[in-house]
Amino acid sequence: MHKLGISVYPDKTPMNEVYAYMEKAAKLGYSRIFTCFLSIPDEERESYLVEFKEFMKKAHELGFEVAADTNPQVFDLIGATPGNLKPFADLGLDIIRMDGNFGTQGDIQLTRNPYNIKIEFNASMDMGVELLINNGGNKDQITMCHNFFPERYTGLDFDLFMEYNRYWKELNLHTAAFVSSNNEHTIGPWQVFCGLPTVEIMRGLPIDLQARYMLATGDVDDILIGNYPATDEELEALAKVNLQAIEIRVDEAEGISQNEKEIMYDFAPHWDRYDHSSFMLRSSSPRVWFKAKKSVQDGNMGKDTQMNVESQSIPYRDPGKKVFTRGDVLIVNDNLAHYRGELEIVLTEIPNDGERNLVATVKPEELMLLDFIKPGHHFKILK
Numbered sequence: 001m002h003k004l005g006i007s008v009y010p011d012k013t014p015m016n017e018v019y020a021y022m023e024k025a026a027k028l029g030y031s032r033i034f035t036c037f038l039s040i041p042d043e044e045r046e047s048y049l050v051e052f053k054e055f056m057k058k059a060h061e062l063g064f065e066v067a068a069d070t071n072p073q074v075f076d077l078i079g080a081t082p083g084n085l086k087p088f089a090d091l092g093l094d095i096i097r098m099d100g101n102f103g104t105q106g107d108i109q110l111t112r113n114p115y116n117i118k119i120e121f122n123a124s125m126d127m128g129v130e131l132l133i134n135n136g137g138n139k140d141q142i143t144m145c146h147n148f149f150p151e152r153y154t155g156l157d158f159d160l161f162m163e164y165n166r167y168w169k170e171l172n173l174h175t176a177a178f179v180s181s182n183n184e185h186t187i188g189p190w191q192v193f194c195g196l197p198t199v200e201i202m203r204g205l206p207i208d209l210q211a212r213y214m215l216a217t218g219d220v221d222d223i224l225i226g227n228y229p230a231t232d233e234e235l236e237a238l239a240k241v242n243l244q245a246i247e248i249r250v251d252e253a254e255g256i257s258q259n260e261k262e263i264m265y266d267f268a269p270h271w272d273r274y275d276h277s278s279f280m281l282r283s284s285s286p287r288v289w290f291k292a293k294k295s296v297q298d299g300n301m302g303k304d305t306q307m308n309v310e311s312q313s314i315p316y317r318d319p320g321k322k323v324f325t326r327g328d329v330l331i332v333n334d335n336l337a338h339y340r341g342e343l344e345i346v347l348t349e350i351p352n353d354g355e356r357n358l359v360a361t362v363k364p365e366e367l368m369l370l371d372f373i374k375p376g377h378h379f380k381i382l383k
Helices: 013-027 040-061 071-079 086-091 104-110 129-134 157-171 205-216 232-239 258-266 285-300 305-311 334-339 366-371
Strands: 003-007 032-036 064-072 095-098 120-123 141-144 175-179 222-225 245-254 279-282 330-334 342-345 356-362 378-382
Touching: 003 013, 003 141, 013 040, 013 086, 013 342, 032 141, 040 086, 071 222, 095 104, 104 129, 104 245, 120 129, 129 378, 157 175, 175 205, 175 232, 205 222, 205 232, 205 245, 205 366, 222 232, 245 366, 258 330, 258 356, 356 366
Parallel strands: 003 032, 003 222, 032 064, 064 095, 095 120, 120 141, 141 175, 175 222, 245 378
Antiparallel strands: 245 356, 279 342, 330 342, 330 356
16 A cells, blocks of 8 residues: 655754644645654763654644664664664654664564564665565565665666665565755755655656656655655645556647547546557557447437537548657547557657547656556556
8 A cells, every 4th residue: 555755853943843743744635754863963862862852743633654764773772672673662753764774683672573663665775675574574574765865866777776666575575765855955864955856857847757667666655854844735636646547638629629638538448458569558548438328328319319429520630740658548439440449658659540639648747657658557648
């Protein structure tokens, strides 16, 4: 099950502002919080941990699960050890994210704690987790979360990101990764202002598109906003992302008919045929749905047979191009009546033979999503 999360840094922000942000996110369905113990000055840590208990109480009241970034030095400062996580349990913490380790046996002890505190390891590089599991680590208390990367051009390569996630899924481990707000003057654990994404190519993209790329891979469970605060519009956009189907945003062609709009937007879900073509994605079910829908509508309105036929018509419309290219969204027209109403998305250029109408074009920054729609995979088109 997917969860959405926010990041907050109470040591850098007035607590009333943090609480207001949490309340806003909770109302939209967010249920995870990431925070960080690593950036708190040593001289302030004791007083901060007192305040942190109240923060945890508020978070739990709002239904959040909270993870905090820690390392062995943090353990020393609060009096915890791999065999004694009571200081963290007393704080009410749900997840300890390890930035560093205690060696194989120490980390195994962490995963065997009696407080049901999950131990979160670095999904961006920590390949020693399988060794822990094979040597007695408790998989039920192990979870994986990627890094975020404050510095431009240093985020994870997307192919490597997918490779890691496939590996964690082979071990049946829960995964999380960070998307980044494009709000101005956001903060993180340190004074950096270039966003906090996991994957470099996602830096600067709309926040919902970042999430849709991650979900399209099929191997990311939880999506967290790394920097604070996201705008209200970003929180809402991310909360509206379809967690069950790949969503693709398009630029609608001029002059398309109401019938074509219904096929493109109202039919759900579209899915690529199992007998997949390398030239196009084919959503064939809309042609049956469209024919039945129009027949019922026209029958209820008492129209004669000729008008029924016309309402089910999709006349050819000249798109002004001889070749359709990758990302063009097409609907089969009356010139190929048996397949009329089928929606297709071009993967490799094909000639315009007059049997298909151009109804939209996938936005350039969304074209890579087409690579993730495999035979049988659901997708939805957004204007």
